[in-house]
Amino acid sequence: FAYFTMSNYDLAIQDYNKVIELEPGYAAAYNNRGCVYYSKGNYNCAIQDFSKAIEFEPECVEFYDLRRIAYLNIGNYDRAAEDLSKIMELKHSNLGTGSPSLPYSGPISIDMGIR
Numbered sequence: 001f002a003y004f005t006m007s008n009y010d011l012a013i014q015d016y017n018k019v020i021e022l023e024p025g026y027a028a029a030y031n032n033r034g035c036v037y038y039s040k041g042n043y044n045c046a047i048q049d050f051s052k053a054i055e056f057e058p059e060c061v062e063f064y065d066l067r068r069i070a071y072l073n074i075g076n077y078d079r080a081a082e083d084l085s086k087i088m089e090l091k092h093s094n095l096g097t098g099s100p101s102l103p104y105s106g107p108i109s110i111d112m113g114i115r
Contacts, residue, residue: 006037009036012036015018016030016036034047034048034070035066043071061087
Protein backbone atom coordinates (compact mmCIF):
# COMPACT_ATOMS: atom_id res chain seq x y z
CA PHE A 1 0.00 0.00 0.00
CA ALA A 2 2.83 2.40 0.79
CA TYR A 3 4.30 2.06 -2.70
CA PHE A 4 0.89 2.74 -4.21
CA THR A 5 0.40 5.94 -2.20
CA MET A 6 3.89 7.05 -3.33
CA SER A 7 2.88 6.33 -6.96
CA ASN A 8 5.54 3.64 -7.21
CA TYR A 9 3.18 1.38 -9.09
CA ASP A 10 5.63 -1.29 -10.22
CA LEU A 11 6.79 -1.98 -6.66
CA ALA A 12 3.17 -1.93 -5.47
CA ILE A 13 2.30 -4.57 -8.08
CA GLN A 14 5.25 -6.69 -6.94
CA ASP A 15 4.04 -6.46 -3.34
CA TYR A 16 0.48 -7.42 -4.25
CA ASN A 17 1.78 -10.29 -6.39
CA LYS A 18 3.59 -11.62 -3.32
CA VAL A 19 0.46 -11.26 -1.15
CA ILE A 20 -1.59 -13.11 -3.77
CA GLU A 21 1.05 -15.83 -3.96
CA LEU A 22 0.87 -16.29 -0.18
CA GLU A 23 -2.92 -15.83 0.13
CA PRO A 24 -4.49 -16.64 -3.26
CA GLY A 25 -8.04 -16.17 -1.97
CA TYR A 26 -7.48 -12.71 -0.49
CA ALA A 27 -9.94 -10.52 -2.40
CA ALA A 28 -8.55 -7.23 -1.12
CA ALA A 29 -5.15 -7.98 -2.65
CA TYR A 30 -6.72 -8.44 -6.09
CA ASN A 31 -8.79 -5.30 -5.60
CA ASN A 32 -5.78 -3.25 -4.53
CA ARG A 33 -3.62 -4.54 -7.38
CA GLY A 34 -6.51 -3.71 -9.71
CA CYS A 35 -6.44 -0.14 -8.41
CA VAL A 36 -2.73 0.05 -9.17
CA TYR A 37 -3.28 -1.24 -12.71
CA TYR A 38 -6.10 1.27 -13.10
CA SER A 39 -3.82 4.10 -11.99
CA LYS A 40 -1.29 2.98 -14.61
CA GLY A 41 -4.01 3.12 -17.28
CA ASN A 42 -3.96 -0.66 -17.70
CA TYR A 43 -7.73 -1.05 -17.54
CA ASN A 44 -7.86 -4.61 -18.85
CA CYS A 45 -5.58 -5.89 -16.08
CA ALA A 46 -7.57 -3.84 -13.58
CA ILE A 47 -10.79 -5.46 -14.80
CA GLN A 48 -9.24 -8.92 -14.45
CA ASP A 49 -8.22 -8.19 -10.87
CA PHE A 50 -11.55 -6.61 -9.90
CA SER A 51 -13.28 -9.66 -11.41
CA LYS A 52 -11.09 -11.98 -9.32
CA ALA A 53 -11.91 -9.97 -6.19
CA ILE A 54 -15.60 -10.33 -7.04
CA GLU A 55 -15.13 -14.07 -7.43
CA PHE A 56 -13.95 -14.26 -3.81
CA GLU A 57 -16.34 -11.64 -2.38
CA PRO A 58 -19.37 -11.48 -4.67
CA GLU A 59 -21.35 -9.29 -2.26
CA CYS A 60 -18.85 -6.42 -2.17
CA VAL A 61 -20.38 -3.42 -3.91
CA GLU A 62 -17.07 -1.57 -4.13
CA PHE A 63 -15.48 -4.24 -6.34
CA TYR A 64 -18.32 -3.99 -8.87
CA ASP A 65 -18.13 -0.21 -8.87
CA LEU A 66 -14.41 -0.15 -9.49
CA ARG A 67 -14.77 -2.65 -12.32
CA ARG A 68 -17.67 -0.62 -13.74
CA ILE A 69 -15.49 2.48 -13.91
CA ALA A 70 -12.70 0.53 -15.62
CA TYR A 71 -15.21 -0.77 -18.17
CA LEU A 72 -16.30 2.80 -18.86
CA ASN A 73 -12.69 3.76 -19.53
CA ILE A 74 -12.34 1.14 -22.26
CA GLY A 75 -15.72 1.99 -23.75
CA ASN A 76 -17.43 -1.24 -22.70
CA TYR A 77 -20.70 0.41 -21.73
CA ASP A 78 -22.74 -2.79 -21.77
CA ARG A 79 -20.54 -4.43 -19.13
CA ALA A 80 -20.47 -1.19 -17.12
CA ALA A 81 -24.29 -1.18 -17.18
CA GLU A 82 -24.35 -4.81 -16.02
CA ASP A 83 -22.13 -3.92 -13.07
CA LEU A 84 -24.32 -0.93 -12.24
CA SER A 85 -27.36 -3.21 -12.23
CA LYS A 86 -25.55 -5.61 -9.90
CA ILE A 87 -24.60 -2.74 -7.61
CA MET A 88 -28.22 -1.65 -7.37
CA GLU A 89 -29.33 -5.25 -6.76
CA LEU A 90 -26.79 -5.70 -3.95
CA LYS A 91 -27.64 -2.38 -2.34
CA HIS A 92 -31.34 -3.23 -2.43
CA SER A 93 -30.91 -6.77 -1.12
CA ASN A 94 -28.51 -5.72 1.66
CA LEU A 95 -30.61 -2.92 3.13
CA GLY A 96 -30.92 -3.48 6.82
CA THR A 97 -28.82 -6.65 6.86
CA GLY A 98 -25.72 -5.15 8.39
CA SER A 99 -23.71 -6.30 5.39
CA PRO A 100 -20.04 -5.29 5.54
CA SER A 101 -20.42 -3.94 2.00
CA LEU A 102 -22.81 -1.27 3.24
CA PRO A 103 -22.99 1.58 3.69
CA TYR A 104 -21.20 2.25 0.45
CA SER A 105 -19.37 5.55 0.27
CA GLY A 106 -18.02 5.43 -3.28
CA PRO A 107 -14.74 4.36 -4.85
CA ILE A 108 -11.54 4.37 -2.87
CA SER A 109 -9.60 7.59 -2.67
CA ILE A 110 -7.61 7.33 -5.90
CA ASP A 111 -8.66 9.26 -8.98
CA MET A 112 -11.17 6.94 -10.59
CA GLY A 113 -12.68 9.50 -12.99
CA ILE A 114 -13.19 8.69 -16.63
CA ARG A 115 -10.31 9.87 -18.74
